């Protein structure tokens with residue numbers, strides 16, 4: 001059981017009294033993050049690889065953060081983690097590198113459920129190489145796709161399958177391990193966008209069977225920083241666009257230019273916070289771990305398992321609150337028996353009110369929510385909502401409470417009546 005009072009007291013932004021439900025666009029940060037950032041800039045601010053103490057200390061902070069991220073994702077070794085500006089930029093970088101080998105007639109599979117950061121980089125790379133794009137559609141009734149359909153799309157010409165672990169638009173959690181099996185059976189690589197799943201549940205890249213996985217620290221309680229995990233052998237042998245003096249071994253060959261060391265330090269702070277959650281409230285929630293059991297891995301896996309369990313309560317509260325609003329239609333999974341297939345990210349439309357007008361009215365009343373397509377443009381297009389302002393999205397994380405969601409329901413019912 002999470003102690004919400006203890007958890008919330010660690011996040012200065014929660015003192016505003018606002019109900020923060022724009023979390024899929026970026027979460028708030030615990031004090032551990034800002035403390036790390038300030039300490040980095042005040043005490044160890046120096047570039048990489050120098051012969052003097054602050055440069056060495058800076059490199060140590062980065063190494064500590066890399067190990068912590070490896071523990072968070074279940075990576076086999078820290079060198080499998082590369083930092084970058086954000087997930088989108090890292091994915092463009094990887095698409096450029098991986099597609100160097102593609103030829104006309106080769107194929108890739110993309111989904112209509114993904115954020116465009118896991119679509120456009122591959123679409124553009126395929127266009128550059130003359131490769132064919134196959135689309136994995138989703139069922140508009142519940143916004144899920146199935147692995148059988150994916151299996152029918154791959155063949156010996158498939159080079160890459162790109163899927164999201166969870167949808168930032170409608171909250172669906174996808175069968176990543178099934179996608180890995182399907183991709184690998186055809187000899188293709190699997191690239192996973194875990195940006196939306198990372199704050200909600202445990203990630204184990206080995207169990208998932210991914211070849212590459214990207215996420216963003218600002219979505220899991222850290223600062224703005226992109227993270228790429230790749231299988232070491234792939235990071236080592238895939239062509240990297242890099243400057244000549246940069247190291248040839250992973251991760252150096254993937255980290256182009258000077259990194260945001262303060263953001264890397266802050267990410268370490270976020271993972272120290274999550275390890276505290278695991279140690280304090282994880283109890284016996286520790287899942288079976290593949291691979292390493294070292295460092296912060298058990299505490300982080302335990303935290304994310306406890307968070308996932310708590311968030312099922314938030315999903316039920318959200319569904320109940322939204323269901324009670326006349327004229328409101330939730331898009332995505334609404335069967336509570338299938339809530340292990342979703343995270344508490346709900347999108348909806350309300351008849352007679354545009355998504356922007358609802359978000360504005362909620363904003364005036366202290367509820368921070370998003371509206372539009374949130375860059376998951378394939379979803380709003382498929383649902384026929386792209387031309388009508390998209391949807392309103394309310395996305396809870398573990399610092400939200402059922403009481404906040406109850407208040408949201410009350411206000412939405414008032415808006416529906418107005």
Ligand SMILES: Cc1ncc(COP(=O)(O)O)c(C=O)c1O
Pocket residue numbers: 024025085086087088089115117118164166167168193195196215216225226375
């Ligand atoms: C599911 C998903 N993937 C990718 C991204 C892009 O991440 P970044 O902002 O780090 O480029 C986002 C951002 O909203 C997202 O929600």
